[in-house]
Amino acid sequence: CDLVVFNLYKKNLSTSLKRSKIEAIFIPIKVDERKKNIGTVSTLSSKLLSFNIDRKDTIIAFGGGILGDIVGFTASIVLRGINYIQIPTTLLSQVDSSVGGKTGVNSSNGKNLLGSFYQPKLVIIDTDFLNSLPRRELIAGYAEIIKYGIIIDNRFYKWLLRNGSKVIDGDQRARVYAIHRSCLNKSKIVEADEKENGIRALLNLGHTFG
Ligand code: GLY
Numbered sequence: 001c002d003l004v005v006f007n008l009y010k011k012n013l014s015t016s017l018k019r020s021k022i023e024a025i026f027i028p029i030k031v032d033e034r035k036k037n038i039g040t041v042s043t044l045s046s047k048l049l050s051f052n053i054d055r056k057d058t059i060i061a062f063g064g065g066i067l068g069d070i071v072g073f074t075a076s077i078v079l080r081g082i083n084y085i086q087i088p089t090t091l092l093s094q095v096d097s098s099v100g101g102k103t104g105v106n107s108s109n110g111k112n113l114l115g116s117f118y119q120p121k122l123v124i125i126d127t128d129f130l131n132s133l134p135r136r137e138l139i140a141g142y143a144e145i146i147k148y149g150i151i152i153d154n155r156f157y158k159w160l161l162r163n164g165s166k167v168i169d170g171d172q173r174a175r176v177y178a179i180h181r182s183c184l185n186k187s188k189i190v191e192a193d194e195k196e197n198g199i200r201a202l203l204n205l206g207h208t209f210g
Contacts, residue, residue, distance in 0.1 A: 091141025
């Protein structure tokens with residue numbers, strides 16, 4: 001779990017897991033872009049192994065995009081691959097990074113150069129998490145939503161021109177619609193080109209050109 005998100009939601013999370021009779025261990029970690037490196041993956045892996053996990057266990061990545069990328073990559077290498085679930089808590093991770101199985105960390109040679117394509121078993125998106133997200137983060141996520149309008153979905157782009165501010169300002173219906181449509185668009189592209197040999201590269205528009 002991302003430490004900040006964990007502190008906000010630990011009660012809800014542990015109650016939900018208990019109610020579903022899921023036995024869980026929480027590993028809160030402080031993440032930022034500087035921590036997105038192989039050292040953090042190594043520390044997290046050792047911690048997981050110290051709990052004697054096996055391949056029947058599942059890791060849940062609870063937090064934003066950086067956390068999801070670190071945890072996904074760790075899940076892909078621990079015991080040669082263990083199931084994981086994404087519960088993204090930022091708009092950016094809900095509409096982009098949690099979906100499609102790209103995992104990874106930065107290397108001293110560049111961003112996201114160490115990683116794997118490793119699909120989560122499930123992605124659980126709850127728009128309520130967005131209520132505690134700073135506006136700047138909402139706008140960063142919104143840039144990824146516009147991306148789908150530009151690269152693949154002209155009707156959605158037109159809808160966003162009329163309704164985009166509702167998504168940022170907290171209209172639940174608009175948020176659910178925009179997130180759902182973004183994920184549908186992303187899944188179409190990932191299904192066509194999971195390993196980014198062609199069309200998937202379009203999804204990098206929001207990260208480079210944008
Ligand atoms: N975030 C870009 C991709 O998933 O391909």
